[in-house]
Amino acid sequence: MNVATHHLRCTECAAVITKDDVSSNFRCPQCNGLYEVVYAWSDVKHPPNAPDDPASRLPNPSALRWLWQERRSSSLAVDQSGVWRFRDLLPILDDLEKVVTLREGNTPLYDLPRCAKVAGIDWLLAKHQGMNPTGSFKDTGMTAALSVAAQRGFEWVACASTGNTSAAMAAYAARAGLRSIVFIPEGKIAWGKLSQAMDYGALTIQLKTDFDGCVKILGELVQKFPIYLLNSVNPYRLEGQKTPAFEMVEQMDWQVPEHIVVPGGNLANSAALGKGFSEMYQLGLISRLPKISIIQAEGANPLYRWFIDSNRVMKPVTADTRATAIRIGNPASWRKAAAVIDELGGWCEQVSEQEIALAKAEIGAEGVGCEPASAVTLAGLKKLVALGKITPEERVVLILTGHTLKDSQYTIDYHRGELFTPAETAQLTPAQLAQHAALRKPPIVLQADSTLVLRTLESHMNQPQPA
Numbered sequence: 447m448n449v450a451t452h453h454l455r456c457t458e459c460a461a462v463i464t465k466d467d468v469s470s471n472f473r474c475p476q477c478n479g480l481y482e483v484v485y486a487w488s489d490v491k492h493p494p495n496a497p498d499d500p501a502s503r504l505p506n507p508s509a510l511r512w513l514w515q516e517r518r519s520s521s522l523a524v525d526q527s528g529v530w531r532f533r534d535l536l537p538i539l540d541d542l543e544k545v546v547t548l549r550e551g552n553t554p555l556y557d558l559p560r561c562a563k564v565a566g567i568d569w570l571l572a573k574h575q576g577m578n579p580t581g582s583f584k585d586t587g588m589t590a591a592l593s594v595a596a597q598r599g600f601e602w603v604a605c606a607s608t609g610n611t612s613a614a615m616a617a618y619a620a621r622a623g624l625r626s627i628v629f630i631p632e633g634k635i636a637w638g639k640l641s642q643a644m645d646y647g648a649l650t651i652q653l654k655t656d657f658d659g660c661v662k663i664l665g666e667l668v669q670k671f672p673i674y675l676l677n678s679v680n681p682y683r684l685e686g687q688k689t690p691a692f693e694m695v696e697q698m699d700w701q702v703p704e705h706i707v708v709p710g711g712n713l714a715n716s717a718a719l720g721k722g723f724s725e726m727y728q729l730g731l732i733s734r735l736p737k738i739s740i741i742q743a744e745g746a747n748p749l750y751r752w753f754i755d756s757n758r759v760m761k762p763v764t765a766d767t768r769a770t771a772i773r774i775g776n777p778a779s780w781r782k783a784a785a786v787i788d789e790l791g792g793w794c795e796q797v798s799e800q801e802i803a804l805a806k807a808e809i810g811a812e813g814v815g816c817e818p819a820s821a822v823t824l825a826g827l828k829k830l831v832a833l834g835k836i837t838p839e840e841r842v843v844l845i846l847t848g849h850t851l852k853d854s855q856y857t858i859d860y861h862r863g864e865l866f867t868p869a870e871t872a873q874l875t876p877a878q879l880a881q882h883a884a885l886r887k888p889p890i891v892l893q894a895d896s897t898l899v900l901r902t903l904e905s906h907m908n909q910p911q912p913a
């Protein structure tokens with residue numbers, strides 16, 4: 447048993463409500479702001495000033511580190527989960543026995559020496575959230591929010607999605623025996639993701655609109671039917687999504703990287719990671735905070751526009767990018783993400799379609815691979831280094847949000863030289879064309895003739911391996 451001890455606080459007007467008072471659209475009735483989950487210790491300063499300070503309730507950092515490590519060797523599902531292993535910092539459930547888990551989290555932290563070199567830094571790590579059960583970081587948030595839905599007795603859950611949220615929601619709902627409804631923009635999500643929603647038994651509705659249009663329709667529906675909303679406006683999603691921050695520093699022996707680079711779409715993930723780092727800092731688990739920078743695709747760049755606007759006005763855009771996961775023009779959590787940039791001191795950058803494709807191929811060529819939306823991180827890192835915002839000796843962690851198999855069509859098109867339009871190819875310099883040519887590995891079709899095969903192999907073996 448674990449008694450839930452939390453409240454919800456509006457991130458805009460600071461109104462605090464109990465967990466049972468939240469409306470079905472997770473918006474503050476006073477100001478339409480989004481909520482965050484707060485705990486008894488959330489506002490306590492570290493170290494505590496007085497012995498009778500409520501800080502006595504602050505979890506002890508050394509005990510937490512020990513406990514979290516110990517749980518890794520337990521055979522209980524709730525301990526094996528890379529989210530619930532950290533449950534002391536997300537006490538959102540009344541009954542831990544009812545956790546809905548697929549043993550998410552515990553994802554690898556890979557080093558990327560060749561990508562570090564192309565970016566111009568000494569050392570680069572990637573936290574691969576695509577190594578989660580449904581192939582994206584969404585699983586860490588879904589185990590948290592769907593467990594809440596199950597405990598509150600909902601029969602139906604729903605989300606609007608660019609594909610990964612829907613895959614995760616459908617899987618976790620199926621595990622819990624709940625029924626799920628997915629709203630996706632027709633023709634604008636990768637097939638791998640669509641197939642997951644069907645495989646896990648969701649009611650899948652393709653709307654003839656974009657992601658932002660799907661969000662609007664679902665927002666109206668949840669006010670009329672008892673459907674539990676699992677988009678990232680649901681603050682419990684972010685509680686799960688903050689745990690990769692804990693896991694990352696644990697994997698680095700409690701060292702804090704100087705810089706985290708995250709893709710930005712609906713902008714909840716950057717906010718969740720920021721919350722995770724801030725809580726660790728407050729509790730004394732880490733002694734300083736990293737910078738968090740957010741990278742968007744040029745065609746879906748509302749936060750970037752906000753960032754470079756001297757008046758700091760957010761203007762939604764009509765989004766278009768082949769990185770369909772982040773094809774979002776009106777991001778719900780932009781204020782939370784903007785606060786993370788401002789408070790932790792990161793940047794926002796935008797990257798072109800050609801830059802995304804190159805970065806994705808470079809990550810793939812290290813044997814790691816990721817989906818296009820994740821590759822914006824490396825493309826953005828190159829720009830931040832070139833601008834002097836990140837120095838060569840800084841330790842950087844890229845958050846790779848999705849698995850390469852999520853969007854295999856993109857990869858095939860790239861390697862066959864069919865991804866870019868002639869106009870996009872014409873924008874590339876000879877040096878950039880050569881970079882793409884060195885990375886492309888199109889399949890070679892041959893007659894089943896051993897002499898021909900041997901001759902072809904010889905011609906390839908004589909070509910130097912790129913450094």
Ligand code: F0G
Pocket residue numbers: 582584606607608609610611612678709710711712713714715716771772817819820847848
């Ligand atoms: N990377 C991937 C692979 C994603 O699927 C998403 C979001 C993001 C990055 C951006 O994260 O929205 O928190 O800024 N995908 C959502 C979905 C919107 O419906 O699957 P964000």
